[in-house]
Amino acid sequence: MVARDPHRFVNELDKTAVDRLVARLESRAKDKVFTRLFDKYADRINPGPSGRVLEVGCGTGATTRALARRGVFSGKAVGVDQSVHFIQAARQFALDEGIARKVDFHVGDAHGLDFPDGSFDAVFAHTLISHVTDPAAVLREMVRVLRPGGTLAIFDGDYASMTYGHPDHELGHKMDVALVTASFNNPRIMRDLPRLMPDFGLKLQEAWGDAVVEVGSGSYFKSFVETYAPYIIKAGLAPADTVDTWLAAQQESMAAGTFFAACTYYTYIAQRC
Numbered sequence: 001m002v003a004r005d006p007h008r009f010v011n012e013l014d015k016t017a018v019d020r021l022v023a024r025l026e027s028r029a030k031d032k033v034f035t036r037l038f039d040k041y042a043d044r045i046n047p048g049p050s051g052r053v054l055e056v057g058c059g060t061g062a063t064t065r066a067l068a069r070r071g072v073f074s075g076k077a078v079g080v081d082q083s084v085h086f087i088q089a090a091r092q093f094a095l096d097e098g099i100a101r102k103v104d105f106h107v108g109d110a111h112g113l114d115f116p117d118g119s120f121d122a123v124f125a126h127t128l129i130s131h132v133t134d135p136a137a138v139l140r141e142m143v144r145v146l147r148p149g150g151t152l153a154i155f156d157g158d159y160a161s162m163t164y165g166h167p168d169h170e171l172g173h174k175m176d177v178a179l180v181t182a183s184f185n186n187p188r189i190m191r192d193l194p195r196l197m198p199d200f201g202l203k204l205q206e207a208w209g210d211a212v213v214e215v216g217s218g219s220y221f222k223s224f225v226e227t228y229a230p231y232i233i234k235a236g237l238a239p240a241d242t243v244d245t246w247l248a249a250q251q252e253s254m255a256a257g258t259f260f261a262a263c264t265y266y267t268y269i270a271q272r273c
C-alpha cells in the first residue's frame with residue numbers, strides 16, 4: 001500500500017482517528033516549544049487595525065486563535081481547512097475562548113481558495129505545506145489572495161531531518177524514514193521554497209531555523225510517535241511487530257530518561273512584490 005499522509009487525507013479518516021488528530025493539534029499548540037516558535041513570527045503577520053490575515057490549513061484553528069488572542073491583535077483572523085470536523089472544532093474552541101468575533105473559519109481547499117485576489121494583508125501556513133498534494137499550487141493561491149506588499153509566512157519542519165534515537169542504527173534509520181514517509185507528503189519542501197518563491201512573485205525577507213530537540217523525556221515527539229507510528233503499519237512500510245517493538249523501545253527510553261529525538265523547523269517571511 002502507498003503511504004498516505006493522514007493530514008492530506010483527513011476527510012477519509014474515521015471519527016476515532018480524527019478525534020485523535022484534534023487532540024494532538026491542540027496539545028501541540030500548547031507545547032511551550034511550539035508556542036515559542038509561533039510567537040517568534042506572530043508579530044510579522046499582525047495586519048494592524050481592521051486588517052485581515054488568513055491561515056491556510058488552520059486545522060482546529062490553534063494558531064489562528066493564538067494570533068487572535070494576542071493583546072496587540074486588532075484585525076480579523078480567518079482560517080481555512082479542508083476538514084469539516086476540524087473547522088467545527090475551531091469554531092467551538094473560539095466560542096469557548098470568547099474570541100469568536102475576532103476569527104472566522106471556513107471549509108476549503110488550499111489548492112483553490114474561495115477568496116478574491118488581494119483580499120488579505122497577511123497570509124500564513126503553519127505546518128501545512130509539508131502535507132498538501134501540490135505545494136506549488138498552494139503557494140500560488142496564497143500569493144493570489146495576498147495584497148501586493150502584503151506578508152506571507154510559512155512555518156514547517158524539514159522532516160527529512162526528523163530522527164529518533166535507537167541502539168540499532170540501521171533499524172533506527174529505517175524507522176525514521178518509515179515514520180516520515182507515512183506522515184508527510186512533502187518532507188523536503190522547506191529546502192525547495194527559497195528557490196521557488198521568486199517564481200511566484202515573492203521576495204524572501206527573513207528566514208531562520210530552529211532545532212526542536214527532546215533529550216531525556218519526550219513531550220512533542222512522544223505525542224508525534226504515538227499518533228503516527230500506526231500509519232507506518234497501515235502504509236505497509238514496516239511489519240507491525242517491528243513497529244510495535246521500536247515504539248516500545250521509544251517509550252521505555254522516555255520512562256528511563258534516556259530518550260532522544262530531534263527535527264529542524266524553518267520560518268520564512270516573504271513579501272508579495
Ligand SMILES: C[S@@+](CC[C@H](N)C(=O)[O-])C[C@H]1O[C@@H](n2cnc3c(N)ncnc32)[C@H](O)[C@@H]1O
Pocket residue numbers: 007008010025029056057058059060061062063080081082083086108109110111125126127128131132133
Ligand atoms: C499539521 S495540521 C496543521 C494545522 C494548524 N495549522 C496547526 O498548526 O495547528 C495540517 C492541516 O492541513 C490541512 N490540510 C491538508 N491539506 C489541505 C488542503 N489541500 N486544503 C486545506 N487544508 C489542508 C489538514 O486538514 C490539517 O488540518
